[in-house]
Each structure stands twice: as structure tokens, then as C-alpha cells.
Amino acid sequence: MDFTFMPANEGCEDLEKYRPRGLHPIRIGDTLKTSRYTIVHKLGFGNSSTVWLARDDIENRLVAVKVLTANASRISQEIAVQRFLLRLMSPGSSNLVTKILDHFVAKGVNGRHLCIVFELAGPSLQVLLKDAKIRPDHVRKLSRDIAQGVAGLHSSAIAFGDLSTANVLLRFAEMSSWELGVVYAKLGQPTSEPLVTIEGKEACKQYAPSTTCLAIDYQTIALDVIAPSIRFADLNEAVHTDQELVGAEHAKPSAVNLPYGSPERLFGISPRHSKASDVSALACCFFELRTNTQLVNGDSPSIFKQALQILLGPLPEQWLESIKVMEGDETESIIPPEEFQYIEDTLEARIRNVGDWSPWHTMSMEERCKFVISDLGEEYALSSDCDLEAQVNTGPPPPARLSEEELVDFYDLLSKMLRYLPEERITIQEVLDHPWLHKTYTDLDPPADWLSRFDWGRETREVDYDLGTGLDILDQMLAEQQAGTQDAADGHDLDQIEDSDSDGIESKDDVKQEQSYDKGEEIYYDALEYQDTNNTPEEVDQLETRKRKLLGEHQEDQSSARDTTELDYVESKKQKNCHESSERLGSSVADENFFVTKLLGLPINDDQTQ
Numbered sequence: 001m002d003f004t005f006m007p008a009n010e011g012c013e014d015l016e017k018y019r020p021r022g023l024h025p026i027r028i029g030d031t032l033k034t035s036r037y038t039i040v041h042k043l044g045f046g047n048s049s050t051v052w053l054a055r056d057d058i059e060n061r062l063v064a065v066k067v068l069t070a071n072a073s074r075i076s077q078e079i080a081v082q083r084f085l086l087r088l089m090s091p092g093s094s095n096l097v098t099k100i101l102d103h104f105v106a107k108g109v110n111g112r113h114l115c116i117v118f119e120l121a122g123p124s125l126q127v128l129l130k131d132a133k134i135r136p137d138h139v140r141k142l143s144r145d146i147a148q149g150v151a152g153l154h155s156s157a158i159a160f161g162d163l164s165t166a167n168v169l170l171r172f173a174e175m176s177s178w179e180l181g182v183v184y185a186k187l188g189q190p191t192s193e194p195l196v197t198i199e200g201k202e203a204c205k206q207y208a209p210s211t212t213c214l215a216i217d218y219q220t221i222a223l224d225v226i227a228p229s230i231r232f233a234d235l236n237e238a239v240h241t242d243q244e245l246v247g248a249e250h251a252k253p254s255a256v257n258l259p260y261g262s263p264e265r266l267f268g269i270s271p272r273h274s275k276a277s278d279v280s281a282l283a284c285c286f287f288e289l290r291t292n293t294q295l296v297n298g299d300s301p302s303i304f305k306q307a308l309q310i311l312l313g314p315l316p317e318q319w320l321e322s323i324k325v326m327e328g329d330e331t332e333s334i335i336p337p338e339e340f341q342y343i344e345d346t347l348e349a350r351i352r353n354v355g356d357w358s359p360w361h362t363m364s365m366e367e368r369c370k371f372v373i374s375d376l377g378e379e380y381a382l383s384s385d386c387d388l389e390a391q392v393n394t395g396p397p398p399p400a401r402l403s404e405e406e407l408v409d410f411y412d413l414l415s416k417m418l419r420y421l422p423e424e425r426i427t428i429q430e431v432l433d434h435p436w437l438h439k440t441y442t443d444l445d446p447p448a449d450w451l452s453r454f455d456w457g458r459e460t461r462e463v464d465y466d467l468g469t470g471l472d473i474l475d476q477m478l479a480e481q482q483a484g485t486q487d488a489a490d491g492h493d494l495d496q497i498e499d500s501d502s503d504g505i506e507s508k509d510d511v512k513q514e515q516s517y518d519k520g521e522e523i524y525y526d527a528l529e530y531q532d533t534n535n536t537p538e539e540v541d542q543l544e545t546r547k548r549k550l551l552g553e554h555q556e557d558q559s560s561a562r563d564t565t566e567l568d569y570v571e572s573k574k575q576k577n578c579h580e581s582s583e584r585l586g587s588s589v590a591d592e593n594f595f596v597t598k599l600l601g602l603p604i605n606d607d608q609t610q
């Protein structure tokens with residue numbers, strides 16, 4: 001491509017679209033529709049539009065004005081689709097759609113531009129979830145709201161089509177009463193930068209505004225301006241599920257939004273959106289809302305297809321032939337059946353592991369800086385070319401932590417929403433009836449506002465990973481074990497397991513013992529890792545006293561073959577730093593197994609004493 005402008009900041013539309021039949025040049029303070037709408041700020045941009053926060057001087061309210069490229073203006077069906085949908089929808093579900101309030105055409109240097117005036121909403125969930133965490137009870141409330149909105153569409157025989165966290169917007173709190181000064185105080189002043197043309201392209205300046213305006217930076221605004229109330233945006237891909245198609249789908253099968261693509265659409269089995277494809281997209285939204293991470297990742301369609309198989313297992317037999325025909329010789333997207341035995345990152349494992357901490361989360365800011373400097377090399381890391389702060393402040397989001405009860409329900413729901421075959425997926429009504437959307441679970445995170453920013457620079461391990469807590473639980477389990485009661489097992493329906501003590505089949509007691517052991521082991525590992533990085537010397541002393549007591553109580557269990565005591569182990573741990581701790585986790589598993597085994601009074605296997 002022949003470039004005209006120097007590339008703009010990330011928060012800015014593609015400047016190359018300022019050309020004949022492209023974007024309409026707009027600046028803050030401009031007015032549209034004979035001065036009715038005054039441009040106040042920039043809300044965002046899409047592939048074929050810029051979207052502006054404007055003041056409607058007739059209705060005396062703030063609105064969003066979407067100004068389409070001249071090319072898109074000729075073919076846009078946005079207004080027709082919304083009118084059609086609103087006629088079909090019940091009042092309850094139509095309330096969730098960002099309504100079109102007005103439309104008009106603006107003439108400019110690049111052509112005639114359709115301007116659509118929408119009810120104003122705030123940032124999309126996708127933008128917010130990059131660096132803000134929604135409190136779990138509100139995640140479930142918002143998930144329920146989204147599901148209710150989708151159910152409203154489905155009951156009117158409409159499939160959303162392009163459901164994603166980018167198309168669910170949150171609303172601003174009490175926005176209508178904001179005066180201009182309040183708008184800027186809450187959302188920040190618009191920032192403009194001059195447009196710079198590449199040498200020899202000066203004549204193209206006439207098609208562009210003299211300055212570019214950056215969109216509102218939702219990563220820096222105070223979160224109390226955002227309300228826990230949703231609106232659906234971009235229903236352009238919506239389809240009528242019973243008869244004729246609506247909107248863009250009418251002309252050609254629409255593109256798949258890969259991270260939210262249903263299996264049948266991703267593998268080309270069905271070209272059209274459906275109620276079932278909405279349900280699978282909704283599962284991806286739920287996962288993202290609860291964990292701040294995308295469920296399906298990749299950078300090409302075939303990687304997405306593989307990622308989906310890793311989650312859901314081998315493809316249905318009946319799909320294989322059609323996929324082979326479609327992909328010809330390049331069936332690289334199909335994972336061979338024999339490889340599934342090595343795959344560990346299944347949907348169940350993904351959900352079970354959402355609370356896993358990476359070494360990055362256990363590092364302080366100083367440790368992260370040291371790590372980045374050693375990783376990038378001192379010369380580059382400390383030079384002006386490198387944004388060290390940005391490097392240190394990025395990384396995987398802090399993990400969500402789900403109680404055992406919530407994990408079980410969350411997996412149950414998502415596994416039913418994410419079946420390969422659309423007819424095997426649960427309906428939106430069944431989604432709405434699922435316990436995950438209704439129950440109250442134990443919240444493992446400290447109390448917080450409904451929406452809070454990640455604190456990237458803090459040591460993010462929390463109190464429940466404290467070694468003392470881990471040992472308390474182990475202690476309690478020991479007591480239960482000694483009393484012959486193993487009912488501490490967590491949440492699984494043990495009554496459904498057949499009782500059988502023979503033929504190598506697990507009995508209920510075996511399963512309970514195993515669960516107890518697993519839980520104790522998990523807590524203990526977490527606690528040991530936590531102890532290395534987070535406890536103060538005084539806390540470590542207290543923990544040691546606590547452990548001495550515990551060990552003393554079970555002296556008779558101590559094997560003479562044991563050449564490392566728990567106290568030695570703590571001693572050795574104390575001497576090592578955080579980086580070593582993350583590397584060491586693998587190598588010291590045998591030691592840790594030994595202690596957990598001893599503490600639980602379980603038989604010691606040979607491989608644990610080596």
C-alpha cells in the first residue's frame with residue numbers, strides 16, 4: 001500500500017482511510033446537521049466509521065454519532081436492520097439495544113456520509129476487561145443480563161450473530177445530566193495530534209482533518225462513571241432464524257469472529273448464524289467476563305480451529321469428511337485422534353486452572369523490573385527506545401479465583417454450551433435456568449467495588465494462600481482422618497460412585513481419600529510458594545512455630561528414612577529468592593510430596609522417598 005500519513009497513535013483510526021470515499025474529517029467543536037450536534041469527544045472507531053460523543057442541542061442530551069465512510073454509507077443496512085429488529089422484539093429485550101435516535105447525511109471533501117445518532121453508551125466489556133476486574137457476583141449478574149437479552153432476541157426468532165464482549169457496552173452512570181465541564185472532568189480532555197503527511201503526499205492533506213483526536217482512554221478514567229448496566233451494539237449481523245435473513249447475511253455468509261466463532265461456523269459446516277451459535281459465543285463471553293482472558297486464542301483460522309479441538313476434544317465423525325473436502329490437502333487444522341492423549345489443556349482443565357498464578361503475578365514491581373532488564377538486556381531495557389514501565393505493567397491478568405463449588409457449576413454450564421453439534425448445545429432458556437447464574441458462591445477475592453482496576457505493580461497473592469491457612473486445613477483433615485471421618489471431600493457427588501473395594505475399582509472411600517489428599521497437596525504447594533515471596537520474617541517465624549507444633553504432634557509418623565525434614569525444607573526455602581522459587585517448583589515436588597504425604601498420614605511410595 002502507498003502510505004500518505006505517518007502512522008497515528010493506537011487510539012486513533014487508520015489515517016489512510018481519509019481519502020475520497022473514505023472517512024469524513026471531523027474535529028472537536030465541529031457541528032453537524034445545521035448545528036444541532038456539537039462534537040465534544042471521540043468515543044471510538046470501527047473498520048468503516050468514527051464514533052463521536054456529541055451534544056444534541058435540541059434534546060439537550062449527550063449522544064453518540066457514528067459517521068460512516070462514504071463507501072459504507074451507500075451500503076449500510078444498520079438503520080433498516082435495527083428498525084426491523086425492534087418491530088420483532090419484545091419491549092423487555094429491545095431496551096437492551098443501543099437505539100438509533102436520528103440519522104442524516106453530512107457532505108464533505110470525501111463524499112456523502114451517513115451519520116447515525118445512537119443513544120450514548122460507555123466502553124465495551126472487551127475494552128474494560130483488559131485492565132479492570134468485575135467482582136464475581138456482578139460478573140454473574142451481567143452474564144444473566146446478557147443471557148436475558150439474547151433470550152429476548154431468540155424468543156423473537158432473532159439470532160444476535162456477532163455476539164462478543166466488543167458488542168456489549170456498559171453504560172455511563174447518570175450521563176444525561178453531565179454538563180460539558182463534567183464530561184471532561186470524568187472522561188478526560190480530548191487530545192489532538194497534528195496529522196503529518198509523508199513527503200510528496202502533501203496534496204492529500206485536503207482529505208484529512210488537520211489534527212487527529214484520540215478516543216477516550218477508558219484505561220485511565222475513574223471507574224465510578226461506569227454503571228453495571230449493559231447495552232447491545234452492532235446487531236448488523238443479526239439473522240431471522242425462522243425465515244428470510246436480515247442484514248448483511250442476506251447477501252453473503254458473514255465472516256466468522258474467530259474468538260467467538262461457534263464450532264460449526266469455524267469449521268465451515270454451517271455458513272449462517274443461529275440461536276445455537278449465539279449460545280456458544282455467549283459461553284466465550286462468560287469465560288472472558290469471569291477470568292479476564294479469552295477462551296479461544298490464535299492468530300489464524302487454523303490455529304483457532306486447533307484451539308477449539310484442544311478444548312472440546314476430537315471432532316465429530318460426521319464433520320470430518322466435509323472438512324477434508326473443504327480444506328483439500330491442507331487438513332492441518334484437524335488434530336489426529338492419537339494426539340488427544342497428550343492434550344492437557346481441555347475445557348475442564350482450563351476452567352479448573354483459571355486460578356493459577358504465574359511467576360509473574362508473584363513478583364513485586366522491583367522483581368519484574370529486574371526480570372525485564374535481564375530478559376531484554378540492560379542496554380536496550382534502560383534506553384529511551386524501551387518503555388520499561390509498559391513492559392513491567394503488562395503480562396497475564398491476575399487470575400480469577402473460583403471456589404470449588406463455583407468451578408463445578410461453571411464447567412457444567414460451559415461444557416453444555418460448547419458442544420460441537422449445535423443440536424446438542426443447551427438452549428438460551430436452559431442457560432438462564434442454570435445454577436451458575438443464580439447461586440451465591442463464596443468469594444475468594446477480597447471485597448472490592450463492583451469494578452476495579454488490576455493493580456499490576458502489587459504483589460498479588462492474597463491471604464488465603466498463606467501457609468498458616470494451608471496448614472490449618474491440613475491439620476483439620478488430619479484430625480478428620482484420625483477420627484475415621486473423611487467427609488471433608490469437596491463438593492463432588494460421591495453417592496453416585498459405585499461402592500466396590502475389589503478388582504481395582506475405586507471405592508467411595510478411595511475417592512474421598514484421594515480428594516482429601518489432592519486438596520491438601522494443592523493448598524500446601526500454594527502455601528509454600530506463597531511463603532517464599534510474601535511473608536514477612538515475623539510471619540515466617542510464626543509459621544515455623546506452628547509447623548513445629550504440627551510436626552511434634554505426629555512425631556511417631558516420621559520415617560527414619562527421611563533425610564529432609566519439613567523444617568530443613570523451610571530453612572532451604574527461606575534462603576532462596578522469588579525467581580528461584582518459580583524455577584524450583586518442579587524440582588522440589590518430591591520433597592513436597594513427602595511432607596504432604598507424611599502430614600496426611602498416608603502410605604509413602606518408594607518414589608517419594610528418593
Ligand SMILES: Nc1ncnc2c1ncn2[C@@H]1O[C@H](COP(=O)(O)OP(=O)(O)OP(=O)(O)O)[C@@H](O)[C@H]1O
Nearest residue numbers: 043044045046047048049051064098118119120121
Ligand atoms: N452508542 C455508543 N455509545 C458509545 N460508544 C459507542 C457507541 N457505538 C459505538 N461506540 C464506540 O465506537 C466503536 C466503533 O463502533 P462500531 O463497532 O459500531 O463501528 P463499526 O464501524 O461498525 O465497526 P466494525 O465495522 O469494526 O464492526 C465501538 O467499539 C465503541 O467503542
